[in-house]
Amino acid sequence: MEHSFLFASEEIVGKVNETMPPEEEMQDLAEFYKVFGDPTRLKILYVLLCSEMCVFDIANLIGMSQSAVSHQLRVLKQMDLVKNKRVGKTIFYSLADSHIVNILSQGLDHIEE
Numbered sequence: 001m002e003h004s005f006l007f008a009s010e011e012i013v014g015k016v017n018e019t020m021p022p023e024e025e026m027q028d029l030a031e032f033y034k035v036f037g038d039p040t041r042l043k044i045l046y047v048l049l050c051s052e053m054c055v056f057d058i059a060n061l062i063g064m065s066q067s068a069v070s071h072q073l074r075v076l077k078q079m080d081l082v083k084n085k086r087v088g089k090t091i092f093y094s095l096a097d098s099h100i101v102n103i104l105s106q107g108l109d110h111i112e113e
Contacts, residue, residue: 035079036107040064041072045095045104048082052094 008016021029035041043062047053053061059069073093076082083096095101 032079035075035081036103038072040068041076042104044069044072044076045081045100048093048095049101049104052092054090054092058093 020026040062044058047058047061055066055069055073058073059066062069073082073084077084077093080096081100082093084091084093086092
């Protein structure tokens with residue numbers, strides 16, 4: 001059986017090379033998506049999708065220890081997915097911006113199709 005292979009034209013190769021993000025950005029994007037690979041972090045993000053909350057309430061809602069939740073919140077904060085504010089002695093967490101809402105919604109839409 002004879003196979004024929006099609007190769008991308010120089011124009012297409014050039015267009016891809018022009019639009020491909022730099023290696024560092026691709027690495028950052030991969031790290032960003034890794035954060036969504038943990039079910040606990042996803043649960044926390046979904047809790048924060050509903051309401052701003054403190055560690056105590058998040059831990060109770062998802063059935064985990066406060067220290068485990070704090071650790072995951074630290075990871076989410078480092079990736080700029082959540083932000084916090086202090087009110088007295090309590091720190092409240094919320095989603096960093098509307099992009100996170102869109103990412104979560106689109107991800108769910110995709111798997112529910």
